[in-house]
């Protein structure tokens with residue numbers, strides 16, 4: 001299994017790139033945000049538990065997120081690899097992911113970060129909010145809160161993966177296909 005973590009702030013382009021990368025490399029794309037939103041929409045037990053956190057732009061607690069993530073991975077026992085999008089977002093989640101992948105005889109091959117400035121990202125998210133129906137994209141204050149969450153809880157993951165020699169940063173500004181090309185270069189050289 002070639003497991004890739006797509007890393008980056010909200011709006012960095014993870015979901016957009018994943019659509020191309022999953023086809024190109026025959027990977028299973030798991031977006032934790034998409035899974036949560038599906039559960040919210042269908043008013044499942046998981047959705048009910050996650051709603052308050054998501055609507056405020058806060059992270060859903062680690063335990064709930066990790067349980068959901070493992071359930072998703074287990075749905076694809078024969079995959080070539082997983083493209084993780086939106087997970088891990090905290091050190092504790094990264095440790096849980098490592099422990100889980102080890103338990104199934106696998107590992108994270110690389111963490112690829114899409115980099116872009118906050119000001120550009122806020123514009124992208126407000127734009128996305130016009131059509132996505134996502135409550136957390138429609139209010140600048142909630143968007144800023146997500147960046148604060150990112151800086152406090154998610155940014156430390158860069159050194160976590162750097163220490164393992166698995167961290168690759170890619171310029172996230174450019175056309176969508178230019179960025180796919182940059183990410184592909186990393187994957188092709190693993």
Ligand SMILES: Nc1ncnc2c1ncn2[C@@H]1O[C@H](COP(=O)(O)OP(=O)(O)O)[C@@H](O)[C@H]1O
Nearest residue numbers: 009010011012013014015016124128174175176
């Ligand atoms: N390379 C890009 N250039 C300009 N806009 C982009 C680019 N990649 C994605 N976007 C736009 O930015 C927004 C956020 O992208 P998305 O892939 O949903 O980000 P993420 O999954 O990282 O939150 C989307 O509305 C998308 O159309």
Ligand SMILES: [Mg+2]
Nearest residue numbers: 014015031033
């Ligand atoms: Mg996304």
